[in-house]
Amino acid sequence: MTHVTQDLTRADGAALPTSPPALRRANLSLVLRHLRDHVSRSRVDIAEATGLHRATVSNLVAELLERGLVREVGIEHVGAIGRPRRAVALHGAHVGALGLEINVDYISIHGADLSGRVLVERRVGFDTVGSGPDRALRRLSLGAREAVEAMRRAGAVPAGIGVAVPAMVDVARGVVTLAPNLGWQDLPLAARLSEALSTPGTPAVPVMVDNDANLAALAEHTSGVAAGTPHLVYLTGEVGVGGGIIVDGKLLRGADGFSGEVGHLPVDPAGDRCGCGRYGCWETKVGLAALMRTAMPEQAYQQDSGQDGLPVSDPEERAKEIARGLAAGDERMLAAVAQVGRWLGLGGSIVVNLFNPRVIVVGGYFATLAEWLLPHAQRELERLVVAGPAAQCRFVASDLGFGAASRGAASMVVNRLIDDPNTIMDPIPRQAAY
Template identity: 65%
Template structure:
């Protein structure tokens, strides 16, 4: 008779921590499925996620208790049997706040979990005057006002993401370098955490990266697995989506396309180098070429947000002003040249033009396209095209709010309270 010990159970009980992690992951899977596919019955959720129906029922009960979903009515499958009650993403009581700061404005965009816009505004602000301390104070006040707006609308703020045009150490919330703002090694995240309500999570990230995420999620190129988003601001940044994921690089500093050296004999850039791409295609360069008396740094009177400057450019172009037409054509040619460099490097399907690029796309793209075809090694075989964003100058703030929403979707247990009794059903895939 063998004295070898008997083997343990085929499926040993998981440790409590493992069970909690598994449940958190399945809550996320369920919530993410509803976001991607819209209202579904519990049976349809089970079929779509591969979870058992009993597990889904327990998960939905918890999401209902946390007020992240709501029941919307009966769903008829077209087959015999009782109809199921449909469940939809809700989260009306969750406030996700995105804030973007740039050379001449601060933008705010806040939504609930389902993406319904709760707060949106843009404030003219000269971020280059008075130094970073003044900027931090202004950002703090804008964020506090937005938080008050969310609370008045019955939404509990669960986080804020701040978009900055520069190199950002996301892990530490530090802005390493923002040339056009003249910021160097600014611990923006920690300073905002100290000034804002306790417990509010603050994330700082690059504006082009956040805008690229917004475009990939719900912009004109939504779902495109390989795209480059180009900010059309005073500075020019790029957010790269590669194979459906944001490309950050080793240190998180990828996408500084505005500082590609394209003209050794060109103008000095805000970064201290000469002939960077943004000195050829940035909004400041176009304004200087068309209205030199009203160029950035020279214009007197009230500060204007970029849309107001672009509106004047648009009027001149529509009227056939030869100076404006020549200037925009020149910017378009340089836009095509830089775009070709990006196509040769990362082979995107789409180059999304944001900011002022999008507003003037009808003049810019005809000048940029021939340069792209001429200079891209693969030529038209690369199948890359320019498209104008429909998110305008709000893309970065939208993407910033989206990061907060994504974090709740990834961990629904971070919001609300679970029901008094949650049935712990181990999730397995349906065979």
């Protein structure tokens, strides 16, 4: 074990695990994490990048190959003499990760395997607010069951479920502390969903819960338009507005895990009442509900909400309808979007002054209307940022659509599995009942 101990010290300089099983787990995680961040790598490449001894890497890769968590993808020739190196890539086709998002008027689902291969992806309109937490949880569990069956048919058994919620979340306990726009408070979502999905005689699938903007930010940092950018902010474009903040490549959570509530920045004390009970919050100026009130008052929120769980208008469809009006030159819509764009830039300038990100990625309806919205926002941002041009921050539109948070929820599961490979090192019973 001498090599392993020295390897881990060289890899990250952190405190060493104190037992052989812990050393093995840490090194397996290191290899899996490196392969997650790269398309494919040879054993030599992995050793050079991680600081692990080549013999250690060979043994670890052999174990991962045996478990079906990596696969060989071909031979690379390096250098003038063409030395062959057999490359490996993350695989795990039998290991599934299910991501769910429940928002004001829809439920989004994203199921993938360990390598990121998408197995199921869908979004359904649902009046979460009008349905109440009990009925909403029943609908969420139904969607989860259907997704699990679809993933099983594709050959992957979910090893975990992540849930994104527009809320302040106690991540450690899986409790929704406060979700102003849903009307939820102190809801043990992880425990409730796990119980709803449990089947006697089978192990419960772990359920994790986090804020939707945090998870969308993780998805953007991993695979979005600004992937790999170490300093970025993600803004949801929903009825409400949340923020996920990446600093030095890591999600900023704060002391209690409640950072990123940028939608409740007070920008207009004389403004409208927010769902949180306060007045003039940023989301009352830039949320989709605010835009609808100005651009399409006849279809504003709470005028056409579904009743008794009946389908409601999908927010993406609302945004596309506004986009059609903008393209046709509708003056009321153009004025409404310009106004929202200026408020978006004002709030964005506060975020930039605080965190100095390189990019602000906007999702949801912000991305759908980016062509008309972001020029106004960028001008206001540049006018109000204290550092001026030196800040070098720009707005960019996400290309992950309204599914960014559910994709991020699935990524949260994958990250948890990679951080603790022991949870997936034993063969998973492919035909186990759910």
